[in-house]
Amino acid sequence: MPRPELFDAAVNRALTYALRLGIPLTDQGELRRGLELWYLKTRFAYRVPLNDVLAALGRCPHVTYSWRGGADGGWLPPDAD
Numbered sequence: 250m251p252r253p254e255l256f257d258a259a260v261n262r263a264l265t266y267a268l269r270l271g272i273p274l275t276d277q278g279e280l281r282r283g284l285e286l287w288y289l290k291t292r293f294a295y296r297v298p299l300n301d302v303l304a305a306l307g308r309c310p311h312v313t314y315s316w317r318g319g320a321d322g323g324w325l326p327p328d329a330d
Contacts, residue, residue: 253319259297260305260316263287267306274306 263284267274272283280303288299305316305324314324 256297256319257316259293259302263302274309
């Protein structure tokens with residue numbers, strides 16, 4: 250299991266990348282196709298399973314939220330600091 254900070258970084262960076270490309274977060278097929286190359290080029294590829302990142306992105310309630318708490322974490326609004 251990856252460290253919580255690494256998992257958080259992977260999910261939040263994947264969110265940023267998906268938003269830049271205009272990939273719909275609710276379409277797991279499109280999300281996978283759009284993020285596969287990004288995933289393979291990052292240092293997360295062997296530490297954080299892509300399926301786990303995609304599952305987290307699929308539950309994102311709003312694009313301004315960020316993921317915190319590792320694999321067992323969740324989405325928090327921007328003012329939750």
